[in-house]
Amino acid sequence: xxxxxxxxxxxxxxxxxxxxxxxxxxxxxxxxxxxxxxxxxxxxxxxxxxxxxxxxxxxxxxxxxxxxxxxxxxxxxxxxxxxxxxxxxxxxxxxxxxxxxxxxxxxxxxxxxxxxxxxxxxxxxxxxx
Amino acid sequence: xxxxxxxxxxxxxxxxxxxxxxxxxxxxxxxxxxxxxxxxxxxxxxxxxxxxxxxxxxxxxxxxxxxxxxxxxxxxxxxxxxxxxxxxxxxxxxxxxxxxxxxxxxxxxxxxxxxxxxxxxxxxxxxxxxxxxxxxxxxxxxxxxxxxxxxxxxxxxxxxxxxxxxxxxxxxxxxxxxxx
Numbered sequence: 001x002x003x004x005x006x007x008x009x010x011x012x013x014x015x016x017x018x019x020x021x022x023x024x025x026x027x028x029x030x031x032x033x034x035x036x037x038x039x040x041x042x043x044x045x046x047x048x049x050x051x052x053x054x055x056x057x058x059x060x061x062x063x064x065x066x067x068x069x070x071x072x073x074x075x076x077x078x079x080x081x082x083x084x085x086x087x088x089x090x091x092x093x094x095x096x097x098x099x100x101x102x103x104x105x106x107x108x109x110x111x112x113x114x115x116x117x118x119x120x121x122x123x124x125x126x127x128x129x
Numbered sequence: 130x131x132x133x134x135x136x137x138x139x140x141x142x143x144x145x146x147x148x149x150x151x152x153x154x155x156x157x158x159x160x161x162x163x164x165x166x167x168x169x170x171x172x173x174x175x176x177x178x179x180x181x182x183x184x185x186x187x188x189x190x191x192x193x194x195x196x197x198x199x200x201x202x203x204x205x206x207x208x209x210x211x212x213x214x215x216x217x218x219x220x221x222x223x224x225x226x227x228x229x230x231x232x233x234x235x236x237x238x239x240x241x242x243x244x245x246x247x248x249x250x251x252x253x254x255x256x257x258x259x260x261x262x263x264x265x266x267x268x269x270x271x272x273x274x275x276x277x278x279x280x281x282x283x284x285x286x287x288x289x290x291x292x293x294x295x296x297x298x299x300x301x302x303x304x305x306x307x308x309x
Contacts, residue, residue, distance in 0.1 A: 003306040004299045009283045012295050020291060036143060036252060038201045041136045049255075050248045053297065056290035064290045068255045070147060 020062045028063040030109055031084040037071025043078035044097065051098035052081075055105040064109060074120050083108050093118040130209050133244025134164055134233065137209065140202035141168040141229050142253045146260055147190075148172030150226065155253075156265045157246065159309070164233045164243060171226040180221050206231060213237040247300035254280065254287055254296070271308035275300060 004012075032052055036045045049068065056064055074080045077094025083104060084090050091114060093104060100118055107113045131137050138155065145153040150172035158165040175183065182188040184207060189200030203219070210217045210231055217231035233240045250264050254277045263276040277287065280299070284292040 001298065001302045001305060004302040006279060006283045009280075009295060009299050012298075013284050013292065016291055016295065034252075036139065038140050038205065041139045041143075042131060046135070046139065046245065046248055046252055049252050050245075050297070053290050053293045057294040062289070062291050065288050066255065066290050066293055067257055067288065068252050069257070070143060 029065075029086050030063070031065040031067065031082075032104065032109075033067045033069050033082040033084075035070070035072045035074070035078065035080040035082075036068045037075070037078075039071055039075035039078045040080065045079040047098045048079045048081065048096050048101040051101040052105060055102040056109075059105060059110065061105065061109060077120055080120065085109065085112070088112060089114075092120045094120040130212065130239075131205050131241060133241050134166065135244030135246055135249040136241075137206050137231075138166060138168070138246075139249050139253060140205065141166075142262065143256075144202055145170035145172055145227070146253075146256050146258070148174070148227065151260050153260060153262045154265065155250070155262065156267070157243075158267045159235070159243060160269050161309075162234060162236050164235050164240070165230075166232070167228065167230045169226065169228040174223045174225050174227055175221040176223045180219065183219070203229075209233070209241065213240045215240075247297060247304050250275070250300055251293065251297045255293065266304070266307065268307060268309050273303045273307065275303060 034045055034049045053066055072080050072092065074092065074094055079096045080092055080094050081096045081104060082092045085108065093115060095118060096104065103115055107115050142153055142155060145168060148170060150170035152171050154169045156167040183203045186201055186204040206217060213233055214237065215231060215233040219229050221227040254262055261276055261278045263274065265274045266272060280296050281287050284295060286292060287296060
């Protein structure tokens, strides 16, 4: 890829925004939050994060908020990903490798199904406020 | 030991963000035999007593998670530095901020690879809040600089997947076109 300038970036954004306006914004207010404490980093949260934004882009899903956060207290199940979709239960998924990250996009965000075998009930007790 | 130098960087910058910094500078230099990193923030800083404690893996900032008694970020850095005979320095002043610097001999067998800098930096720009993160990436022959504020200005916001992927491609294009 040629080296992009900030002006290139603005143009790309404008093109993308035009394309986005035509799409269904039904995923507005959905949030995907990737835990990236030391535990998450060591377990590969970066690859998970990258896989999630790539899959959202591939599937043309717009308006999903993707964020990083620190340790969620589930160090034994890293990488952990919290998914908030309106009208669905708030879920923290554990052991989310890149492949499971893509599954979150396809099953949870697009098809509105929870993903078996990865659901952590709630944050660790000492982190619940 | 962390699998890549970028993992160490992610840990350090995340510390800066959690310390309430409004500005974090990340300098990364590489040449054929050196990886040198500097993370400087204007966060809450540490007094001398706390600075002594952060090297202890069984010390963590009380209050972050009430009952947590481990903090592995700095200890993992020091472990790597010790294992490959690198150098590190941590300076901090309460209320002013913290500077962490380290350099590693990239020819040493046990030195981890640099790792995926664009994705690491993108992740570090995706925390909630209004902090600025300025990456200065240099080699002997070349260099580039990217900041969270200029990406936010160009893209509108950095929070949604649509703009994050553009920001990633931008960061990647800078790193891929770097002359070594």
